[in-house]
Amino acid sequence: MSRRAFQTLIALILAGLWGAGLGLAHMQGDVWLVDRVEATMTDLRTAIRGQKPAPGTVTIVAIDDEVVRQEGSYPLARATLARLIDKITELNPKVIGIDLLLVDPGPEDGDHALALSLGRSTSVLAAAAVFPEGQQRIETNPDDPLSSIPSAQRFLLPTKPFVDAAAVGVVNVSTDRNGTPRLVPMLFKSGDHIEASFPLRVVSLAKGVEPTIEPGRILLGEQTIRTDTGQALPLIFYGTRSTIRTFSAADVLNGKLSRDSIEGQIVVLGTTVTAGGDVFPTPFDPVLPGVEVISTAISHLMNGDGIVRDRSVRLVDAGVAVGLPLVLVALLAWRRNVIGLVMIACTILAWLAINMAAFVNGIWLSAAVPMTAAIPPAVIFGAVQLWLGKRRAQHFARQSALLQQIQAPGLGKWLARNPGFLAQPVRQDAAVVFIDLSGFTGLSETLGPNPTRELLNGFYKVVDEEVAACGGIITSFMGDGAMILFGLPEPGIDDAFNAARCCVGLCHSTRDWLASLPTSISPRIGFKVGAHFGTVVASRLGGGSRQQITATGDTVNVASRLMEVAAGHGAELALSEEMLQAVGHRSSPFQSGTLSGPLETNIRGRAGSLAIWLWQGVSRQ
Template identity: 60%
Template sequence: MTGRHLQTLIAVALAAIWGFGIYFEHSRGGLRFLDRIDSATIDIRTLARGKRVPPDLVTIVAIDDDIVKLRGLYPLPRTDLARIVEAIARLEPKVIAVDLLLVDNGAADADEALAKSLSVRPAVIAAAAIFPEATQSISSEQDEGPLARLPAAERFLLPLKRFADHASIGVVNVATDQAGTPRSVPMLFRTADRVELSFPLRVAALAVGREPTIEPDRLTLGQRSVSTDLDHTLPITFYGPRRTIRTVSAASVLAGEISADDIRNRIVVVGATVSGGSDFFSSPFDRLMPGVEVISTAITHLLAGDGPLRDRSVRIADGIVAVLFPAILVGLLAWRRSAVGLILAAVVGLNWAAGNFLAFSSGIVMSAAVPVAAAAVPVVLFASLQLWSGRRQAQYFAARNELLEQFQAPAIQNWLARDPNFLAEPVRQNAAIVFVDLSGFTSLSEALGPDRTRDLLKEFHAIVDREAIACGGMITSFQGDGAMILFGLPAPATDDAARAAQCAVNLCNSVGLWLVSLRLTTPSNLGFKVGGHFGLIVASRLGGRSYQHITATGDTVNVASRLMEVAASHGAELAVSDELLRASGRDCALFKSGDLVGPEETRIRGRSGSLVIWLWRSTSGNRDQPA
């Protein structure tokens, strides 16, 4: 395993551990800010899902603005409430559920009428749990038994006994988030000495004619099993805005204008929706949702089994996602440390979001905040480290590249970057070769010493480098006080010979001016000579595995080198072959400046036969070129 793979493995493991820590702390009741985020995302998911048609099981009889306007006061007198219940009972509902607190005594005859009306059909009336604090925490002590997580009320606000004798009792409290939106309804409530069923559960049990069976993460109503959350709460999701559940006005009931189909064999919930009332909550669809509609939603979920699923298995799935999500994202970001990994990480994130929404639309409420919190810190931290490391590497490679530029021509560097196999096999092609060499430098260096000799060589090499780059040539090597310049790599061009001729002329001019400017204190016969030739070469890489350099070999290279001797023997600065002159064309720089003499045949040392050459001398008159 390489060091990079080990670092990636450690990063992935740390991301997974962080994700598990976030999930574990949140499951113990910590990190409450995540609940606020989850509530906001549930609202967004609910709105994106849109309105749903509820199962047609419940009818709400609303004590609304119309009935209040008709009767002229609110709360309604018990006699009016009794008449409403009697009118509903005559149409034979399955259950009458009165979502009103009947805790105060009214007129004796009115109370008696209401009690009598409640006894006609199966009925449930509301009670309320009174908590010592505005918010109620859930105990997590395991030694308190299976009821430890129930909401612990200080006392119950129960209806009057005369009403309770004729109807069942259910607690109407709901559980809201920090924004006041109901997210679930507790199915059980407890005080120090008793446990009460919730209002929706009592209504549903009465409708199916069976007492509920309560288990740690579910309850059973007759043949239906309904999943609950860990604290015996029923998660709810709203079908739509207010009045999505069938709703009729109590004024219509009193006027006899209600259809029997709205009541018969249905659950009828009587509750207040009057403007200015206190029993309102916010919802994703409405700023003010009547509490009776929240209760009716819970009743429908219990009977239809279409409520959102948020049980132990879903929470375990949240934990698995919280561990895997950051680990996968960090692993993808580390994969090749390229844009591919970043794109794949984005794809995974989008797929998770889409999967989360599809699960919600299917009734499974998975957390959105916990996986994001689990992934955010590892991903941001790892990305920051990657960015920092990338900058360090960029600086390192920039420094290396700057250093390598001093040893290899930029054009060759760029070509090798595009084609690492460039000249892996030798290539035969035409090219122009220019050699330049200082004469008399060896004897001068003995007199100057190593430091001054090195300074002179650096100045000379700088001149050669400048002129070679200006003409598009590549210096294949500096050979002490000389250099070889190649024109034709990385690819041959039609003007290689012309640029080589121009470079040779520029070298003669620049080196000559430099020699005049030296003003050496030690007597010397320092001069220079230049040779140039055009013809077939073999371009290749030479060297072993640890070091290679790009160069040219062949007769053309040897002739160009020997032409420097020819120039010196004839007292010229430059000797070029007739092949180079012809390949350069009529616009060759040799014709435009200096004295060009030739053609003439000459012998080349180490080569049979003669060669047609041309000799060139500068006409500037600013230096004395030794022979």
């Protein structure tokens, strides 16, 4: 397995484990780490979905500013509440839900009147659960389906005369970190005592059935209500205040309501008075009265129009929390370019579209859990890949710089643009130049390794500067010599002329360099240059791990042998007739010395003779 594949595999495993951990935590309940993000995303999705009309099954009778002004007190007197309930009862509602905590005794006559009014109606009174430190606590026990319901320290129940006259339901709701009610638990417990919620008690009386509690759902006759963790009912708000039909209690007391406005309805009596304190922020209204929150839950239970988030939905969330980071990391590993980024963006947009479509159609898929599962692994993996890519880029830059040092700069750049250059051998015309130091082998035996290396470096520098100035490439340094080509990476009409200029320049520069050496070294070494023009075979030589670009063929062999001819005739440079003809009338490179020939000369290892020209330069000092 390659290093890149191994890194990707490790990233996928870690991303999957991170997503699985978040998914498992989400399956057991809300994850505090992402609760605020989920709240914000839920508000956004609710706002995009927009307001909807509330079903006409629930009516609110509000204890508002008008009735308080009319009656002259707040809270309303128990006798006034009794009269209000009697008026509502006369209009024949299905159930009256009284969202008021009547936990303290009042005047005896008022309590007596209220108890009689409750007895004459089908009504539900509000109770409250008191939790330690004000936080709803849930204990999970897989062997007990009721273990996950909120466990209260105690219940605040209405006084006994009222409890004897009416049913009781707990009005507590669960809010997120923004304070918005998101869930209404359907059951509460305190020790062995279990109480139904206010909405569930109201709806069971309205339907005339006893609720059946099963894990993840509540059965109300033939109707199934799917619930979230802790047998909680998710809320989705219809709109701003009074979206659920609302009447003032003053109108009821004054007899201004017709029978049609109440008959057959579930009536919820609660307070909306200014500064009453029982308000909650929602996506549509920053101060939605608590009675409308409770009425929303009642409407969901009655009409089955709420939003669904149960164990199966959370299981989908967990699956996305595992799958989405795997997909993003895989895409980052597969395509680290614009295409990859576009595919990642399309994947995220597709998931957001599916999430929004599900929300609009009543399924509450989590937005925050998949985001939290996907974003950190993708960002970390991307950052690591960028860091590794930067390191690789630096490595390749160093290799490129090294290549420029080893290969001619033009050839290195050409290879970067054309990686397939000379993958197959190419026959072409080229000028080949060889230069070699004479007497260097014997000198190196006496100098030792370090002085020898310094001497060679000086020689190589001279050669490199002259070749670069004339546009050639050094295919190799061979000990105390070098092979130089003119015609790569592409042949040109000036290759022979440039090679001639290089030969003359090498002779002058090498002569000057030798003269600059210490007198103990300079007389002991010399140099010779050979040059030939003809057909060569340019190719890559070597194995798969290392290749060298060079040229082979008779032209190369002749150029190499011409150095011997130069040395044998006491000349600095020996060049072939073909080379001189290829230079043409532009013979100016040789005017700084003496050019003699042609000489018919036998070349070692080659049949027949060859016309050779000799050149001897004049010192520039």
